[in-house]
Amino acid sequence: MFNPFRFLWRVNHRFKKWDADHIWKYQEKQIERLVKSATKKSKFYSSFYNGYDITNFSKLPFMNKQLFMENFSELNTKGLTKEECIEHCLEKESSRDFSEYYKGYLVGMSTGTSGNRGIEFATKMEALLMQLLVFYRFPFPKVRKIHLAFILRVFSPGFSHNGAKIRISYVNPLDTFEAIVNKLNSLNPNIISGPPSVLHVLTKEKQKGTLKFDPIMLVSYGEILTPNIKEVIESSFKCSVLEVYKSSESFIALPCSQGNLHINEDTTFVEVLNNKGEPVKPGEPGYVVVTDFIKYGTPIIRYRLNDLITISQEACPCGSSFRAIQEIHGRADDVVIGAKKTEEGFQFILPDFIRRSIVSSSDYIEEYNAIQTSPTNLSIKLQLKSELEKSSKKETFVKDIEKSIQENISNIFSKHDSKIPDLEFIYTIIAHDFDAKLRRIRRTFKEDF
Ligand SMILES: [Zn+2]
The missing domain is CATH 3.40.50.980 (Rossmann fold)
Structure with a gap:
């Protein structure tokens, strides 16, 4: 039987008292338990790790959002299909009624840092543990x-x-x-x-x-x-x-009393790796690869995020041995500005709405960015997936994509009581470097005109 008071004690005790050695021993055990369970209960992991030695964790292949989404139906251990989850989310989103669970689970949709549609899933128990972790540790x-x-x-x-x-x-x-x-x-x-x-x-x-x-x-x-x-x-x-530092996949870090951001070492295993997949030293930036100890419903093992972080070299004055993050080099989009429809003035629109308007319009979008040059002008650059480039029906698809983006953007600006901007579409190869991923939505004019 789960006891929240015991959990409270553990959350504090681990954070304050455990040394690096204790943390690592605990993580090793959690990793072993999770990998075993995933290969047994998730069809995806059982075939993904076929041919690998599952006791050699650092040699297991990386996961990412694309693999996660493509294989969601086989990956989750609760027998849900990707289609039913997406349908549920779209329905909820259009009615903006988020009060209900789906079959007793929390199912949401996120755009995530890689910009593509993702399913966020948690059982009631997993959600409770994450909520309590925040309440007790923050x-x-x-x-x-x-x-x-x-x-x-x-x-x-x-x-x-x-x-x-x-x-x-x-x-x-x-x-x-x-x-x-x-x-x-x-x-x-x-x-x-x-x-x-x-x-x-x-x-x-x-x-x-x-x-x-x-x-x-x-x-x-x-x-x-x-x-x-x-x-x-x-x-x-x-x-x-x-x-706070959280992705759809894991609650990665929370601040301490000194304001430093510490990795939740007891619920997430964070690897910081270079391009070759080798660990970097504290003080050097590296890719974040997470393994989550809470989400057994959708096992997250060696899941590579698009964020880069730098681990601090200094010990935190709060005394905790949980690693502190010196810097997150993540997404930095601009807020978009709409010109009000009914009166003078302007309205702020979160960049996330624009990102979603674009990615949710088609699965054929490989990369994108948007530049707002005035409150009524938005230029959208798209790189389409190579399979579409080769298709004989490309023109029809492109028309559909543009129509769908136009509808979504119009919807967002209307809901914000703003004039609908003119859209310009540009088809081009978008650099896959980090900077392109970090800044997808830019504004070229200042907020206070
Ligand atoms: Zn601290």
């Missing part, structure tokens, strides 16, 4: 009651909660910016959590006095928090900004 300020407002595109049941100590509210970023500010004012939370681009835009509302409360902490996630944006946000709100 250095919340010492106040009588925490009221956390999440500005979050995808709502999941874990993000609404009203307990004795913690209340969590959800704010929909699809609302107009005034509506977001009004909602925040009426909620009066003491902590706001959102992508740094949104927190940055909120600093202006704080300066204008339209945002009428003083949060005691801000939490940034989903995009890179650069040092200068962090400084602007902190000086404007006069409180600290902490960062």
Whole structure:
């Protein structure tokens, strides 16, 4: 029987007391257990590891989002098909009703850092463990009651909660910016959590006095928090900004009381590797490869993300031996700006909405980026998959892709009460270097015109 109090004790004890040796021994055991279970229960892993020595973990092949999505039906251990999960998500997304589970599981869709559609899946128990991990390990300020407002595109049941100590509210970023500010004012939370681009835009509302409360902490996630944006946000709100690092596949790191980001070594095994797949030293950037100890429903083993991180060489003053991340070199997109339809002024649109408008329109998109040159002009570069380039029906497909992107973008701008921009499509080879992956949505003009 799961005991949350025992879990609380463990979460704290491991973080504070375990040394590197203890951590590694624990991880070795968890890895062994997970790999064994996956090869037994997941059809995909059993054939993926065919011919490999499953006790030699560092020689097992890498997973990635494409393999995960292509093989989702055989990969998950709960007998769900990829088609039913996607259908469920699209239905939920269009009705924006995220309150229900699907067959008792949490199923969501993400664009992820690689930009392609991905399924995010967790059993109720897995979701509970992740939620408790955050509640127990996150250095919340010492106040009588925490009221956390999440500005979050995808709502999941874990993000609404009203307990004795913690209340969590959800704010929909699809609302107009005034509506977001009004909602925040009426909620009066003491902590706001959102992508740094949104927190940055909120600093202006704080300066204008339209945002009428003083949060005691801000939490940034989903995009890179650069040092200068962090400084602007902190000086404007006069409180600290902490960062969490999470992907659809794993809850990778949480901040400590000193504000440093520590890997959750007891729930995630993080390898930091160079292009040849060899480990890099602390202080050097490398690709993140995760193995998750919680998600047995969709085993995540040696899963390569598109983020690069640098592990800190210094020991953290908080005393924990869990490795601290010095820097995440991840996605840094710009917020898009819409010109208001009904009145003067502008509306901010999260880059994630634009990314989704593009990737969800076709499975034939290999790479893409978008550049906004004015509030009513958006230039979209597409690189299509090679199989489509060779197809005799290419022209029809291209027409369909453009139509679908046009519809999605129009929808997003309309929902934000903004004028629909003119789109320009450019077909080209998009560099596969890291920079191209990190910045997909750019804006060439300034926010305050
Ligand atoms: Zn620390």
